[in-house]
Amino acid sequence: MNKTYLGEFEELMLTMVGILKEEAYGNAIVKEVQDQLDRSLNLSAVHVTLYRLEDKGLVKSFMGGATQERGGRRKRYFELTSAGISVLQSLQEQRLKLWKMLPELKMAGI
Amino acid sequence: MKDVRPPQRITRFLENICPEYLFEGIIGDLEEQFYDDLETLGEKKAKRRYWWNTLRFVRPEILLRNNSNFSIINTIMISNYIKTAGRNMAKRKMFSFINAFGLSIGIAFCILIFLYIKDEKSFDKFHANSHKIYRVEEKAYDFWDPEPDKPYNYSAYIQTGLGPVLKEEVPQVQFATRFNGGGNAIVANGEKVFTEQLAYIDPDFFKMFSFETLAGNVDQFLSEKYQVVLTPKIAEKYFDSQDVLGKTLKIDIQGENEFAVVGIITSPPANSSLQFDMLVSQTVRPYYDKNVESWQNFNTPTFIQLVDNADVVAVNESLAKIVDKYMGDVLARNVKEYSIPEGIKPFEYQLTGFQDIHLDTQITWTKSSDPKYAMILGGIAFLILLIACINYISLSLTASAARQTEVGVRKSVGAQRGQLINQFAFESVILAFLSMVIGIILMFIFLPAFNEFTNKELSFDAITIMQVFGIGIGLAVVVGLISGFYPAFYLSAAKPSQVLKGGFTTKMKAGFTKPLVVLQFALSAFLIISSVIMYQQMEYVTTKDLGYDQEQVVVVPTQMGWNEESNKAVERMRTRLAQESFVSGVAGTSLSFNQGYSRYGYEIDNEYRSAYVFAVDPQYIEVLDIEMAEGRNFLTDGVNDSTDIIVNEALVADMGWENPLEEHLNWREDSASLGSKIVGVVKDYHFLSLERTIEPMFLSMDKEQVGYLQQMLIKIKPGELPNAVDKLQAVWNELSPDKPFDYTFMDEDIARQYASYERWMSIMGLATLFAILISCLGLFGLAGINAINRTKEMGIRKVFGAEVMNIFVLLNRQYIWLAMIAFVIASPLSWYAMNMWLEDFEYGIEISWPIFAISMGLGLLIALVTVSYHAVKSAYLSPAETLKYE
Numbered sequence: 001m002n003k004t005y006l007g008e009f010e011e012l013m014l015t016m017v018g019i020l021k022e023e024a025y026g027n028a029i030v031k032e033v034q035d036q037l038d039r040s041l042n043l044s045a046v047h048v049t050l051y052r053l054e055d056k057g058l059v060k061s062f063m064g065g066a067t068q069e070r071g072g073r074r075k076r077y078f079e080l081t082s083a084g085i086s087v088l089q090s091l092q093e094q095r096l097k098l099w100k101m102l103p104e105l106k107m108a109g110i
Numbered sequence: 111m112k113d114v115r116p117p118q119r120i121t122r123f124l125e126n127i128c129p130e131y132l133f134e135g136i137i138g139d140l141e142e143q144f145y146d147d148l149e150t151l152g153e154k155k156a157k158r159r160y161w162w163n164t165l166r167f168v169r170p171e172i173l174l175r176n177n178s179n180f181s182i183i184n185t186i187m188i189s190n191y192i193k194t195a196g197r198n199m200a201k202r203k204m205f206s207f208i209n210a211f212g213l214s215i216g217i218a219f220c221i222l223i224f225l226y227i228k229d230e231k232s233f234d235k236f237h238a239n240s241h242k243i244y245r246v247e248e249k250a251y252d253f254w255d256p257e258p259d260k261p262y263n264y265s266a267y268i269q270t271g272l273g274p275v276l277k278e279e280v281p282q283v284q285f286a287t288r289f290n291g292g293g294n295a296i297v298a299n300g301e302k303v304f305t306e307q308l309a310y311i312d313p314d315f316f317k318m319f320s321f322e323t324l325a326g327n328v329d330q331f332l333s334e335k336y337q338v339v340l341t342p343k344i345a346e347k348y349f350d351s352q353d354v355l356g357k358t359l360k361i362d363i364q365g366e367n368e369f370a371v372v373g374i375i376t377s378p379p380a381n382s383s384l385q386f387d388m389l390v391s392q393t394v395r396p397y398y399d400k401n402v403e404s405w406q407n408f409n410t411p412t413f414i415q416l417v418d419n420a421d422v423v424a425v426n427e428s429l430a431k432i433v434d435k436y437m438g439d440v441l442a443r444n445v446k447e448y449s450i451p452e453g454i455k456p457f458e459y460q461l462t463g464f465q466d467i468h469l470d471t472q473i474t475w476t477k478s479s480d481p482k483y484a485m486i487l488g489g490i491a492f493l494i495l496l497i498a499c500i501n502y503i504s505l506s507l508t509a510s511a512a513r514q515t516e517v518g519v520r521k522s523v524g525a526q527r528g529q530l531i532n533q534f535a536f537e538s539v540i541l542a543f544l545s546m547v548i549g550i551i552l553m554f555i556f557l558p559a560f561n562e563f564t565n566k567e568l569s570f571d572a573i574t575i576m577q578v579f580g581i582g583i584g585l586a587v588v589v590g591l592i593s594g595f596y597p598a599f600y601l602s603a604a605k606p607s608q609v610l611k612g613g614f615t616t617k618m619k620a621g622f623t624k625p626l627v628v629l630q631f632a633l634s635a636f637l638i639i640s641s642v643i644m645y646q647q648m649e650y651v652t653t654k655d656l657g658y659d660q661e662q663v664v665v666v667p668t669q670m671g672w673n674e675e676s677n678k679a680v681e682r683m684r685t686r687l688a689q690e691s692f693v694s695g696v697a698g699t700s701l702s703f704n705q706g707y708s709r710y711g712y713e714i715d716n717e718y719r720s721a722y723v724f725a726v727d728p729q730y731i732e733v734l735d736i737e738m739a740e741g742r743n744f745l746t747d748g749v750n751d752s753t754d755i756i757v758n759e760a761l762v763a764d765m766g767w768e769n770p771l772e773e774h775l776n777w778r779e780d781s782a783s784l785g786s787k788i789v790g791v792v793k794d795y796h797f798l799s800l801e802r803t804i805e806p807m808f809l810s811m812d813k814e815q816v817g818y819l820q821q822m823l824i825k826i827k828p829g830e831l832p833n834a835v836d837k838l839q840a841v842w843n844e845l846s847p848d849k850p851f852d853y854t855f856m857d858e859d860i861a862r863q864y865a866s867y868e869r870w871m872s873i874m875g876l877a878t879l880f881a882i883l884i885s886c887l888g889l890f891g892l893a894g895i896n897a898i899n900r901t902k903e904m905g906i907r908k909v910f911g912a913e914v915m916n917i918f919v920l921l922n923r924q925y926i927w928l929a930m931i932a933f934v935i936a937s938p939l940s941w942y943a944m945n946m947w948l949e950d951f952e953y954g955i956e957i958s959w960p961i962f963a964i965s966m967g968l969g970l971l972i973a974l975v976t977v978s979y980h981a982v983k984s985a986y987l988s989p990a991e992t993l994k995y996e
Contacts, residue, residue, distance in 0.1 A: 026139035043139055044166040051132070051171065063135065070142040071116075076135025 058084035216495035217549030233468035243464035309386035326373025501888035506597035518609035530602035538594025631932030639940035657795025692830035698819030700725035741790030761806035893977035905992035
C-alpha cells in the first residue's frame with residue numbers, strides 16, 4: 001500500500017473527525033478547534049479539506065437527519081474509514097519514534 | 111431575533127456554482143454559524159460574516175467538483191483521435207482527397223464571394239465626409255409617356271446652375287460640387303497628343319472628397335479658369351515626371367487653350383464611384399455659360415455636403431422651394447398643357463447618400479451595381495459548398511461499414527457514445543481544416559481570373575488576410591461540424607455485440623445516401639441547364655443578323671469637335687482613302703453603335719411621339735449594307751437632301767402611314783412647313799442593343815438640326831484587316847498630324863454592349879464546372895464503394911455466365927436513374943430562373959425542350975463516364991480473384 005502523506009491541516013481535520021465521532025460535521029469541527037486549540041478556522045477550508053480526505057478514502061461522509069436549528073438543512077457527517085484510522089495510527093507511531101530520537105529536548109523539557 | 115434570516119442572494123449564488131450534492135451540507139453549516147453569530151455579534155455583523163464566509167466557498171476545490179459540466183473534450187483521447195484520423199485518411203487516400211478537394215473548392219469560392227461583397231460594400235466609404243455627402247437627383251413626372259406602373263423618371267443629371275444655387279440659398283449645404291465625368295478632349299504636350307477623359311468639377315470637390323493631394327496647394331486648385339489637376343499616371347504620360355507644377359498642357363475643349371498644371375492628386379481607387387484622370391473647372395465645360403442659365407437642360411451630376419447634424423427634412427423643404435423659384439412657371443405650364451392628374455408633383459429633387467449610390471438600382475452610375483448580383487454569387491457559393499458537404503456526408507456514410515468494427519472495439523473497451531461522436535466530429539473538423547488550407551491556396555490561384563470575370567481589382571491588405579483566415583477557419587469549423595454531425599451519430603450508434611459477432615454484412619446502406627446524391631445532382635443539373643441557356647442566348651445575341659453588316663468596320667472619331675470641320679474631315683478621309691486598295695468605303699455618322707443616341711420628341715396631331723435620330727451621309731447605308739424597303743438613299747451630291755429624311759419601318763408603323771414616300775414628318779413642330787420629306791424607308795435594323803425593341807428612328811443629313819458627322823466608319827476589304835489599322839494610322843498622320851488617332855472595331859463595340867452578360871455567363875460557367883467536378887468526385891467515390899461492396903456478387907454472376915455488358919449495365923443503372931430524377935427536379939427550377947434572366951432581353955431565345963434534353967444528355971454522359979471506371983473495372987475482374995477467399 002502506498003504511503004499517504006498528509007499536510008498539517010489535513011492531519012488536524014482527520015484527528016478532529018476521530019475526536020468528534022458521531023458529531024463530526026463542518027461547523028462542529030470549527031467550534032471544537034476554537035474551544036480546544038483557540039484557533040479560528042474558516043468553514044470553507046474545513047469543508048474543502050474534508051472532501052479531499054474523502055477523495056483519499058480516509059473519511060467517508062453521509063447526510064444526517066433533518067434538523068430544526070439550521071433552517072431545516074441536513075448535516076453532512078464525516079467518519080473515519082479504516083484507512084483513516086490506520087493513517088492516524090501510523091502518524092502517531094512515526095511521531096513517537098521521532099520524538100524518542102530527540103534526547104536533548106526531552107531533558108530540557110523535564 | 112428569530113425572524114432574521116441569512117441573506118438569500120448570496121445563498122442562491124452559492125447554489126448556482128456549487129455541486130448539488132455538496133450544497134445542502136455546506137449551506138447548513140453556514141446558516142448554523144450565522145445563527146450563532148447572530149446571538150453573539152448582532153445582526154449586522156452576522157450578515158457580513160455570512161456573506162464573507164459564503165464567498166470563501168468560491169474556490170477551485172469546490173468549482174471543479176462540477177466536473178460533469180467542465181471538461182467537455184476528453185483531452186486524454188485527443189492524441190489518439192488525431193492518430194486515428196490520420197491513419198484513416200492515409201488508408202482511404204482517394205476518398206480523403208475527394209472530400210478535402212471538394213470542400214477546398216467550396217471554401218475558395220466562398221472566400222472569393224466574401225471578398226467581392228466586401229468590395230461592393232466598401233465603395234466610397236474611404237472619404238472622411240462620405241456620410242455627410244449626398245447626390246442631388248431629379249424625380250420627374252414623365253410628361254410624354256407616363257407608364258402606369260412607373261410614371262416618374264429618376265436621374266442623377268440635373269441643371270448646371272443648381273450646384274451654385276444650392277450652396278448660396280440652402281444654409282445646410284456646406285459645400286457643393288458638380289461632377290461631369292467622361293468628357294473627351296484632345297490633350298497635347300508637344301509631340302504627345304492623346305484623347306483624354308476630363309472631369310469637370312468645382313473647387314469644393316477637394317474639400318468634400320478625401321483624395322490625397324500629392325503636390326500643389328489644394329486651397330488654390332481650380333481657382334482660375336484654365337487650370338488642371340492631374341493624377342500621377344497622366345503626369346507621367348505627358349511629362350515623364352511627377353514634378354509638373356507650373357507646367358502647361360494644351361487642352362482642346364471647343365478650341366485649344368493652355369492649362370496650367372496646379373496639382374497632382376491620387377488616382378481614385380477601384381472602389382470609388384467617382385473615376386477621373388484629369389480634373390478641370392466646370393467653367394470650361396462646353397456651352398457652360400449657356401447651360402448655367404438654363405433650367406431646362408439636365409446634364410450635370412451634383413454632389414453636396416451638408417453641415418454637421420443637418421436636418422435633412424429642412425434641406426428637402428429648401429429643395430422644394432428652389433423648384434418653385436426657378437422652375438415654377440414652366441412646371442405650371444406643363445401641368446396645364448399635359449393635363450397632369452391632380453396631386454402629382456411634376457418635379458422634385460431628392461438626395462441619395464453618397465455611400466449608397468454604388469448599390470442604387472434606381473439610378474445607374476459609373477460602376478454602380480445591383481446588389482442582386484452579390485446575392486446570386488453568394489447563392490452559387492452556397493450551392494457549391496452544399497454539394498461539397500453532401501459529398502462528405504455520403505462518403506462518410508458509405509464508408510462507415512469499414513469503421514463499424516472500430517466503433518465496436520472502442521465501445522467494448524469503454525468508450526461512451528458521446529466520446530465517439532466527439533471523435534468523428536473532430537475527424538471531420540481536421541479534414542475541414544486541411545481543406546481550408548488548400549482552399550486558401552486555391553483562392554489565391556483563382557483570384558486573377560475572378561478579378562477578370564467580375565471586373566474588379568480585389569487585392570489584399572493585412573486586415574483582409576486576417577479576415578480571410580478568420581472566415582476560412584470559421585467555415586472549416588462550421589462545415590466540419592455540420593457535415594460530420596450525421597455520420598458521427600450514425601457511426602456511433604453501432605451495437606458492439608452485433609458488429610463484433612461477425613454477422614454484420616459490410617454492405618453499404620444506400621437508403622440515405624441516394625437522396626443526397628439526387629440533391630447534389632439536382633444542384634449540378636440546375637447549373638448545367640442555366641449555363642446552357644445562357645450560352646445559347648449569348649450565342650444568339652452575338653450572331654444574330656442585326657440588319658446591317660458590322661464586320662470589318664473600323665470606327666474612328668474625327669476629333670474635330672461639333673462643327674462643320676468634322677464633316678469636312680470625313681470628306682477628306684474619303685477622298686484620300688479612295689486611293690487605297692484596302693478600303694472599300696467610308697461613311698460618316700453622328701454616333702456609331704454603342705456610343706449613345708439622340709432622341710427627339712414631337713407632337714403630331716395632338717399625339718406625343720418620339721424617334722431616335724442619327725446624322726449620316728449618303729455612304730452610310732451603303733457601307734453598312736442596310737437594306738432599303740422603299741424609296742431611295744440620300745443623293746451623294748444632293749444639296750436638297752439636307753431637310754429630307756430616311757425613316758425605318760418602325761416609324762412608318764408608328765405613324766400608321768400607307769404610303770410613307772408621300773408623307774412628311776414634322777418632327778421640328780415647324781408650323782410654317784410640312785416638315786421633313788420622307789425619301790426612303792430602311793428595313794428595321796438594330797441600332798440599339800438587343801435588350802430593346804426596334805423603335806422609330808430616322809436618318810438625316812441636317813447638320814444644324816441633327817448634327818455633324820463625328821465618327822468615320824471605314825469599311826475594310828476582306829482579308830485586309832491585319833494591317834489595316836497601321837495603314838489607317840499612316841493616312842491619319844498625313845491628314846491631321848496634330849490630332850490623336852483613336853479607333854475601335856464596330857463588331858467589338860457591339861459585342862461590348864453585352865459585356866456584363868458575357869461576364870455573368872463566364873461566372874456561371876465556372877461555377878457549373880466546379881459543381882460538376884465536385885459532384886463527379888462524390889459520385890466517383892460512391893460508385894467505387896458500391897463496386898467494392900458488390901465485388902463478390904459480380905464474381906458469382908460472372909461464374910453463372912453474366913456478360914461484361916450485363917455487369918456494366920447492372921452497376922450503372924441506379925446512377926442513371928438518380929441522375930434522371932435529379933434532372934426532373936432541376937428542370938422546372940432552372941426554367942423559372944432562366945426565364946427571369948431572359949426578361950432582360952427583348953430578343954431572347956425560347957426555352958424549349960431541346961435545351962433540357964441537351965443538358966440532360968450532357969449530365970448523364972458525365973455521370974456515366976464517372977461511374978463507368980468502377981463498373982468496367984469490376985466487370986473485367988476475374989471471378990477467381992474475387993471469390994477465392996470465400
